[in-house]
Amino acid sequence: MKAATLNYKNTYLKSTAPRGEFPPALPLFVPPGTREIILPDPMLDTDLPLGHVAQASAADHLSLQDISNLAHYTLGLSRYEPGELYLYHRPAPSPRCKHATELWYFTLQDAALPAGLYRYNPIRHTLQMDDLQDWLSILAENARQPQDGWLLSAVPDRLRHIYGDFTSRLMCLEAGHVTEQLQLVHHMLGHGLRSVPFPQQWVWPTTEKEIPLQVLWRENLQTEDTPLPVSFVEATRNRHSAHGSNGVYPLPIRLPLETACQMGEFASRQKTTASLYAVVQNVEGLDPGAYSYLPHEGFRWIAPIPRKSEMQQALFITPGFHVPHCPIVWLISEDTGVLQAEGTMQDYQQTHQDVGRVGQRLGLAAAASGLFARPAVSHDEGYFDWLLRLTDTDETVLYQVLIGQDRYEGWPVQMMF
Ligand SMILES: Cc1cc2nc3c(=O)[nH]c(=O)nc-3n(C[C@H](O)[C@H](O)[C@H](O)COP(=O)(O)O)c2cc1C
Known part of the structure; x- marks a missing residue:
């Protein structure tokens, strides 16, 4: 099946006219005259394990096939959920599936594509050329070798009416x-x-239009990772934040210690300055309590849980998510001192982005064990700073990832190659 026909065959579109299911963030049709490059179907070896690092490529630019794979397995459509509130899901999660992030490929010299800036359209699996000359010239002024990469931008308005x-x-x-x-x-x-954050000469507009966030320059490969014994494609397909359109009520499970450690190790291999903590409720071999997670060492005890109900309330303040059945809830913290001191958007952005990166690894590692991972900011930060003994430090818990086993599996339709 061709990438471009996937929507028509797997969704209601096969038998009806469009039903307004596409959020504005995912336009099905483009204005006439749009310069569009149709990408080849994505093709990644499904046996490659999660965390696989290939031999460094000798190619001096990305091929169209590489670009297709990179875009699809990062922000293509992965699942269609006809029984859920949010219909379209992608490899990276988004608050209420509002998908504020836009993915652009840019090249400053003619290679597989003529030099330019190209917006990825996940529904059509195409690149659309855009004349954003001011963004492009800022990239050119700050050029690196190789001269291509990706740009992440965001459209705050997709979230602002809900989240202020x-x-x-x-x-x-x-x-x-x-x-x-x-x-x-x-x-x-x-x-x-x-x-790297988008260069500082960019001045944030006061109106809420699309803003460039992060430049991701391609560079020579010099890294290592320890793969998990599960296919990357499978883990990416199965990554999800828990099913349940009317509240999440997971199965009560006891998690093997090995599974918890696998998640912790995979997450802490991301070399950011973020720190990893966990509230353990039901993991084999660990007393319930608050722990820090240290790479290669594992869980280190911090404190018991003083009052279970109070702690569970602090874990998910809003109703609708049954936290007591989550065997473990990961908490990710960062040093936020610099944010207060410097107050620049770049620091703020980098700090939260680092935390989000750890969250993505936790989500994939959970999917590798058939579990859901719900990234959320529904916790009481003050409570966890106190429980984890961070109150007198500059560290703050910025993000949480709730782990569990779905009771209700939904009817997900795979849309990932
Ligand atoms: C940055 C971020 C913040 C989120 N915050 C919350 C939250 O506070 N509460 C919640 O229930 N879900 C939260 N989510 C989960 C999303 O709503 C969920 O990932 C989305 O519906 C997509 O589902 P999927 O991950 O299964 O594709 C958050 C997700 C992200 C990426």
């Missing part, structure tokens, strides 16, 4: 998920990726 001022935080976390996923695919293709 919380939007900037959510869109930076989301961009972190996307960055990590894109880097994992780059490594599988033998390329490196360096992430």
